Amino acid sequence: MNTYRASRADQKDNKPKMNSSGRAGSPRLGRRIGSGAVLLFLLIAAIVTLFPIYMALLNSVKTQGEMLTNILAWPSMPEFGNYVDAFQKTRYLRSLGNTIIVVAVGLTGIILFSSMAGYKLSRTPGKLSAILFGLFVMSTLIPFHSIMITLVTISKELRLQGSTVGLGLLYIGLGVAVAIFLYHGFVKSIPRELDEAAVMDGCGEFRLFFTIILPLLMPITATIAILNTLWMWNDFLLPLLMLTNYKSYTLLLSTNMLFGEYNNDWSAILASLVLAMLPVIILYLALQKYILHGIAEGAIKA
Amino acid sequence: MTSRTWKRNAILLVFVLPALVFYAAFTLAPAFGGMWYSFTDWNGLGPSYKAIGLSNYVEAIGDRYFLKSLWFTVKFVLYMLVLQNVLAILLAVLVESLGRSKVWFRTIFFMPNMLSLIIGGFMWMFIFTRVFPYLADKTGWMLFDQSWIGDPNYSFFAILALSLWGGVGYLMIIYIAAIQGVPKQLKEAAAIDGAHAFHIFRHVTLPMIYPALTIGVFLTLNSSFKVFDSVYALTGGGPGRSTQVIAINIYEEAFSFSNRYGYASAKAMILFGIVLIITIIQLAVMKRREVRA
Amino acid sequence: MKRALQLLLVLTMMVALVSACGSGNKGNGEGLTPTGGSVTTAPKKVELKVFMTFPRFKDQFEQYFARFKEKQLAEKNIDVTIQLEMPNADQAKQILQSRLSSGDSPDLFTLHANDIPTYYEAGYIADLTGQPFVSKLYEAVAETVKYDGKVAALPMESLSWGYLYNKTIFKENGLTPPQTLDEMKNVAEKLQAAGVKPFLLAFQESWIPQLMMALSLGGTVSSSHPDWIEKMNAGEASYADVRSVFDIIDLIMANGSDKPFETGNEAGSADFANGKAAMWVQGPWNAETILKVNPNMEFGVAPLPVSNNAADTMINLATSTSLALSPKSANKEVAQDLLNYMLDDQDSSALFEELKFNPISTVHTYEVFPWVNEASEYVSKGKAYLDLKLPNGVTDETAKQLQSYFVKDATQDDVIAALDKVWRTAVKSK
Structure with a gap:
């Protein structure tokens, strides 16, 4: 080397x-x-x-026996039965649906609430505004593992444990801080005169925000959406703690369970891994320009 | 306070409240709650618990497995810090030196970042436990014929490999962004002066990516101190507790069989303290940089 | 500080109110399934959640439950849907406990008979005294699932176990199951000399290495330290008092197969069935998994020597996996029917035979498996003891410790200290 x-x-x-x-x-x-x-x-x-992904793809269409004899070779006859198997065992559509619900709830809340808060915090001078902003920024220091135990207890008390929507709500609480920080910075680039002109025209606070400001926030909203979708989609620990029933399992949890249950049946496992990767890879290849841009943007600003 | 300020603050509160409610319930409350529980003997199940002062902290400091997990994590962080950044810079510089094909490489190197390390971990598990033994059979190389998952001396590197695989692309993107920020004229001017590529890299490119290096270092620090997924997927912290990192140790204490929430909370607070110290150093370093620049 | 906490409390309550409406609706949707209007013939729909730790028997149980569904539909006009959940053994307990403590209990779930007291005290399992199946159980087996005079679960696996050995390999090398530690050493040496791995090690799932301790501690305590558990509970003893339990464990580990942490139960069963090692510290509950790989495999069950006194070498009698009913079950009657169906007069025998379980009831009429007879011989000679009842959490800690011990991440003293500690914690939290 x-x-x-x-x-x-x-x-x-x-x-x-x-x-x-x-x-x-x-x-x-x-x-x-x-x-x-x-x-x-x-x-x-x-x-x-690419090797692990390639190996997973290759061996997911082999029978167990063929995998044992030559792990590197092309399959003599593609065996798609593994996929049918994995599809059923991970309850794929249901798990995918659950994942989408979690991300949708979380993302809507994060974007809506943080853009509102970030905008107003940035625009309002004074002590209160500074204190509130400080309160949000403070938490970016707290590692998730330091709060997870009590977070689980609280969600149990609130009857949120076990529900996908509940998990989405938790993500809102965990995600707003960083998003507010990003919005707060971005709003500064929008000229203040715009607000003033709109208020002169008799535009109410909410109308001003939703019709004029929110569309202008689009670039940063895209970045925030990408970062948060990736985070929630790939997060494992919180769903593991929150979703106790397999009916509400996300894709990752179902895959993890399948791995535990059939831990010697690699063809089914690999097929399930490919299935779990599929949505993300498709999304990535389709939107990679935005994703890469968003990642760089988010990291440098945050 | 004038009525105008009042009104302004009222509107501010209306805009901030939704975010604040969720934030308070799911970030602030657990943070303060965790702090409180760390001084109790709560076992997570029963409603009864009592304050026991610092004894959880005292126990944690003498807890062999907690300390070992701490040490294991520190070792992991140090390796990641160096390897992840060096590899990311290397890839970034090389990819940027290419022509049109750079888009391809960028896409490929970043791809693992899109995947959860749980998924990645299971794929690597397949590589380590199935493909490697096969290769060992064919090639006879000792490197392949090790217990990459079962022997803690090797599984440390297995975990490292997985984490690098999943993490380098992210930093590479950041470094690429920084390199693209280096003005072309500067490089060309240096080239005309007859500077060697290596010198251009050292004296032109590298200084320009220093700010990005700060970001890269602290992103790595932050994420590797909290590493969970890659260890969980590959070894689960085992065999026994030989590859436990802090996060796994806390998780096990709280949610596996013993359910000692109070004690686990104390460990969680210690983790918080460590991350806090790192962040303070980070802020101090950044400030000093800014002043100098 | 106090005021801040109050503020948080208020905010938290607000969220509670908002979310309560949400979850309330959801509860309705799941709980009250619409019945088919006024038409009397439409079957009542019932959903049962069943949680079992037998991933390897998934097919068998699915088929058995399918028959139960037919029966319910025919006899009671109830259309039962069974949601069968079977996580792997290492994860199952944690999943189950979080389900139970969050009030999302499955209707029926399996647990180890030794955990019955803890679960019963916590109110997680219902009293089954008087259920029809109870009278069908062998008296001795029924005793193992009683707590506080009440039947708390349906036993599924009743075992007389030790380690498994490959009869063919033993015969080829002119060996018989050793009765003392030294004899075991000899056997191991002879096997090594013949180029055969004496012991199969499958340590990936931590419950398997733990079996070594179950046997060696069981044998040691039952023969020479009968009051040890009592003393441990009183805080007057230590694992250091029974340090000799490590003798046999060291012997097994020193003579084991390679890469144990990459071998799980399935892979281990396959290896054992294919003769990759002569002995395996594993119970006969694995018979089905082993014979599936190699139906002609001949294996026996023998007691594990723990000392040089042959009298200490005994068979462990245990009831392990048992099926319990949640007192919170919304469909208690159907769940009880399913429980009773597990010991159905017609169908049960075939299931238990197929799973290669020991007969536990008078309805089980199949011929006893050869390895059971072998173990029973020891039992009839009085060379047997009842499985030790350790406090909650000790077994799990033992599992971790033995993994660590094998990779030399923990010394004997470390293991002893850790087990003493977890025992103390368990007794204290009672």
């Missing part, structure tokens, strides 16, 4: 030289080798990255 990196550095040395003195013949060759090595390295890294 070390030697490889060293040689990489050497090869890279050639690159700018030919950039500046592209006339000479041999540096061009050096550039080829240099970028060839870069490409090779990246290709290997890409293969390592």
Whole structure:
């Protein structure tokens, strides 16, 4: 690894030289080798990255026996029965529906409530506003594991345990702080004169917000939506604690349960993993430009 | 206070209230509640419990498994800190040096980030327990013929591999954003001066991504101190408790068989304290940077 | 501070009010299923939630419940839907406990007979005294599920167990089940010399390594420390007093198969069935799983030696998995019918035989399995003891500790200290 990196550095040395003195013949060759090595390295890294997913895909269409004899080979006859099996065992549609409910409830609440709060907190001067904003920001320090025990107790008391909608409500409470912070910062870029003009026109506070401000917040809303969807969709621990009944299991929980129940039956497990990945991968490939942008944006601002 | 301020604050409250209610119920209340329970002997089931002062904290400090999980987590954090950032910067720089194909690589390297580490963990479990033994048979390489899940010395690296697989892409995106922020003229100017690529990297690119490095370091710190999913999926903290991280230790204390909520809360508060200290350092470092810049 | 807490309380209550309406509606939807109007012939719809820890027997139970459904429909005009949930053994207890404590109890659920006192005290299981199935149980078996004079559960697995050994391998090497620790050492050496792994280790699921301690502690305490449990409960004893329990465990671990933590119960059963090792500390409850892989496999059950006194080598008598009824069940009668159907005069025998369970009732008429007879011989010679009743949580901690012990993450002293501690905690929280 070390030697490889060293040689990489050497090869890279050639690159700018030919950039500046592209006339000479041999540096061009050096550039080829240099970028060839870069490409090779990246290709290997890409293969390592995709390898588990590829293995899961490949072996999910093999019978148990074929998997044992040659794990790397192409299946002689694709066996889609595993998928039927996994589909039933994870109660796929129901689990998917549950996941969507959780994310929908959580996302609606987070976006609606945080945009309102973030906007007003940003616009209102004074002590109260500063205190409230501080209160929200404070919690970003608290690790989830420090509050989870009491959170479970509280949700038990409120009869939210076991319900997907209840889980969505919890996510609102957990997610608003960061979202408010992001909205708070973004609102500053919207000229204040806009508010004032609207108020002059006799526009009420709520109408002003919902018809004029909210649409202007769109770019940051998209970022917040992406970050929170990813978080809620992939969160495991809170659903594990909250959803005690398999009827309300999310995709992840169903997959986890299947893994526990059939822990030697890899063909069914792999098929279920592929099924669980499917919605996210599709979403990712379709929206990746926005997703990557949102991720970078969110991380740098937060 | 004038009536205008009153009105302004009233409107503010109306706008903030919905968020505040949820926030208070599901973040603030559990935080204060957890603090309170950490001083009690509550077992999570019965309604009766009593305050027992600091004895949960005293017990935690002498709890062999809690301390071990703490140490295991610190070790994990240190490895992640270095490896995750180095790999992410490396990938970011190399991917950015490519032409049109960079979109492809970016897409691929970020893909694991989209997946839950539970899913990823099960896939890696398959690699470690099925594919590796197969490869060991074929190649005879000792590297493959280890108990990657069952031997804590190896499963540490299995967990590390999984976490890197799932985490590097995220930081790479951040570093790419930073590199794209490096003005092209600067690089070109340096190139004309005859600077080597490595020197350009060290003296032009790297300083420009320093702010991103701060972000990367603290994102890694924060996320790896709280690591749960990847350990849960691969080893469950086992065999025994040999690969337990703090989060798993707290989870087990509270929700597995013993249900000692009070004691687990004390451990949770200790975790909070650690994260708090890290954040304070982070803020201090950032402030100093800003002043210098 | 106090005022802040009050404020939080008020806010919390507000959410409670809002959400109460939501969950109330949902409850209605699930609880009161509309009956088919005024038409008298439309069957009443009932849904039962059944929680069992037998993932390996899922097919068998699904079929058996299907027959129950037909019967209910025919006899009582009730259309029963059974939601059968079967998580794996290591996760099951935690899932069940969180369900029970959140008031979302399944109608019927399995538990270990040793946990009956804890669950009964907590009000999680209903009194079944007087149910028709009780009179069909063998007297001795019925005793194991009684608490406070009441029948608290339907026993499913009644066991006389030790370790399993591969009869073919033993015969080929001219071996018989050893009766003392030294004999066991000899057997292990001979097997090693013959190139056979003496013990199969399948430690991925922590309940399996724990069985070694169940046997070695059971044998040791029952033979030479009869008052140990009492003393432990009084805080006057320690695992250090029975340190010799580790002798046999060390022997097994030193002579075991490779990569035990990547071998679960299923994989272990397959390995054992295929003769990858000569012995396995595992109960005959696994017979079905083993024979499924290799129907011709011949295995026996023998008591695990714990010392050099052959008299200490005894068979463990236990009732493990038992089926209990939730007192909160909304469909108690149907649930009781299902419980009784487990010991149905016609159908039960075939089920228990198929599962390779021991007969527990007069309705079980199938021929006893050979390994049961073998164990019964020891029992008839008086070489048997009743499974120890350890406080809640001790068994689970033992499971973790033995995993740690194997990977040398814990020394004997660590294990002893940890088990003493969990015992103290359990007694204190009672």
